[in-house]
Amino acid sequence: MTKDTAARPQGVADIAEAEAFLTAHPETTAFDLVLIDANGIARGKIIRRHELLPIFRSGRHLPGSILGLDVSGEDVEETGLVWSDGDADRRAWPIAGSLVPLPWTNPPRGEVRLSLFELDGAPMAADPRQVLSRRDTLLKAQGFHPVLAYELEFYLLDRERDAAGNFQPLRLPLSGERPEGIQVYGVNELDRLEPFIDAVYRAAEAQGLPVETMISEYAQGQFELTLRHGSALRAADDLVMLKRLLRALALRHGMMACFMAKPFPGRAGSGMHVHASLADAAGDNLFADRAGELSPLMTQAVAGLLETMDESMLVFAPHLNSWRRFSAQSYAPTTPTWGTNNRSVAVRIPAGAGAGRHLEQRAAGIDANPYLVGATVLAAMQRGIVSKADPGPQTTAYADGAGDSLPPDWRSAIDKAAASSFLKEALGERMHHVFLALKRAEFRRFAAEITPLERSLYGEIV
Structure with missing residues (x-):
């Protein structure tokens, strides 16, 4: 004892x-x-x-x-x-x-x-924050100080379901109307959401949350908020706090904040893109360009992410619904690819000044645990750097599924994760065991359910 x-x-x-x-x-x-x-x-x-x-x-x-x-x-x-x-x-x-x-x-x-x-x-060891703290400590012992930032995509929904029991987009507070069309980057939609947005920024300031840009995203009722970068633990802390804040304020404004990866068929899913770099002890960016080219450390980190992505997907897409987000010609990657200024790849190097260069991992959904996602991303980067891995050629156009693919479904991802020595080391043996036990239990729950679609297709036909 x-x-x-x-x-x-x-x-x-x-x-x-x-x-x-x-x-x-x-x-x-x-x-x-x-x-x-x-x-x-x-x-x-x-x-x-x-x-x-x-x-x-x-x-x-x-x-x-x-x-x-x-x-x-x-x-x-x-x-x-x-x-x-x-x-x-x-x-x-x-x-x-x-x-x-x-x-x-x-x-x-x-x-x-x-x-x-x-x-x-x-x-x-089964506390997700402790898992990220352990990885952060291991990297710092090697002279690398992780810097992370998370993007948060989410839906604001009406608390009333439609007649069939499906979700409905919110009614915009100032107009009382539901958004029509996609209207990505639409400023009118944001303006009509003003009372809620104002409450979000005020509450974030009171809590010391570094909330920045809000965007109308690629579906009716879908939005994105960005958080300023910080240390690995602070960045993940900020995301879990922001989700709590959004859920609580949406409730008090007669809405529902939804963090499912794919709440609607045929509409955009919600991602949790992770921006990552490494600094030295003085805070200087080790991923900064070298002589106008991407730094070797950056490309090695990218290679580590690509090499381990298939066995890590259960962390990035942990639920049945998570897998509905991945499809061809969408902003959710289906292959382990990378490229500069290309949003169709799994690991993107955003455009911008070379001094601030960082990578963006785009596989994770907003329903994932940011502590486990952060720990897995950093462990993969560390692996690529230690082995001086080569990510291969960049994808310059749409990542159309050529080459290696990621697991096709949730069950395959569970099996990949179970067999992964990398993921066991990234999460620690105990968290790896606990996480797999939880996902297998969740899978069994769904596997035992008879859905309305099954009854409709097979009830009087087969």
């Missing part, structure tokens, strides 16, 4: 952060404790104001099984975190800098995000 030493792990929040917040926000009556699970879902509880300081002093016991839940919130025994573990407690500690107000709540609440540790203070 692991001894419960209640030792304070390195890097967790100091009690001074909580004391300062309570002084600055005497109106705050309660706090959301938030832990992000392997599916990217926020789990936790609400505590009263007087409970906050003890958590910052000594942490808080939480069952390890909180990280062994499927998307419906049910235990998955095969993770090894439920009955075979005695549903044992671990200790959750506040993440430094994560204590923020929830400006949309009344009466006012705050939020503090948690990371899970073993009782002896060791990182809990």
